[in-house]
Amino acid sequence: MxxxxxxxxxxxxxxxxxxxxxxxxxxxxxxxxxxxxxxxxxxxxxxxxxxxxxxxxxxxxxxxxxxxxxxxxxxxxxxTGLYGPIGAPYDIVPTLSSALFWDGANHPVTSVRRHPGMExxxxxxxxxxxxxxxxxxxxxxxxxxx
Missing domain, CATH: 3.30.300 (GMP Synthetase; Chain A, domain 3)
Structure with a gap:
């Protein structure tokens, strides 16, 4: 010891x-x-x-x-986006299909351009x-x- x-x-x-x-x-x-x-x-x-x-x-x-x-x-x-480390809006595009869809959307969309992000x-x-x-x-x- x-x-x-x-x-x-x-x-x-x-x-x-x-x-x-x-x-x-x-x-x-x-x-x-x-x-x-x-x-x-x-x-x-x-x-x-x-x-x-x-x-x-x-x-x-x-x-x-x-x-x-x-x-x-x-x-x-x-x-993310404006509120995140990069400080700029971004585009949301589909990666597994050709369109995006979410509850409340009128129809599928090909992208969401210049999304501001979330706090x-x-x-x-x-x-x-x-x-x-x-x-x-x-x-x-x-x-x-x-």
Whole structure:
């Protein structure tokens, strides 16, 4: 049993394991909050259901993770078109057929030109901001700090 800066190797391993367990619990708490507080209206439920929280082991202990597993999660977080990172309207064209159709449309259309996009409806960053003080307190408690 060697010592690393006054801490035994065994104690360091236990601390890292405890940090991962704590991070995973906090990540799951954030996942629950994000899923129940997401500001968008569900159509299929895949974006809300695709929010994943937990922890990943690292060489320094753990990293808390909160992410979308669905590709369109990025559009909800960042917005699209004029409201998104590109800041410009875009064209919507069919990729699997020759026309587009949606409920309420008068007829199929070949494209939607210069669509302005949609505003961002973020939940990941607001959830992380809301939980950052609780995360800090939990880590301090784990290691006996104030």
């Amino acid at each position: 060697s010592k690393l800066g006054g801490i035994t190797e065994d104690r360091l391993k236990r601390n890292m394991a405890a940090l991962y367990i704590l991070g995973n619990r906090l990540g799951k708490d954030m996942e629950r909050h994000a899923k129940t507080s997401a500001p968008w209206t569900d159509r299929t439920g895949s974006a809300r259901g695709g929010i994943q929280g937990g922890a990943e082991k690292t060489t320094r202990g753990a990293t808390i993770v909160l992410a979308h597993s669905q590709q369109h999660g990025a559009f909800l977080e960042l917005g 961002a409806r973020p939940i990941l960053k607001p959830t992380a901001e809301r939980h950052k003080h609780a995360i800090k307190r939990s880590v301090q408690q784990l290691f006996g700090g104030n």
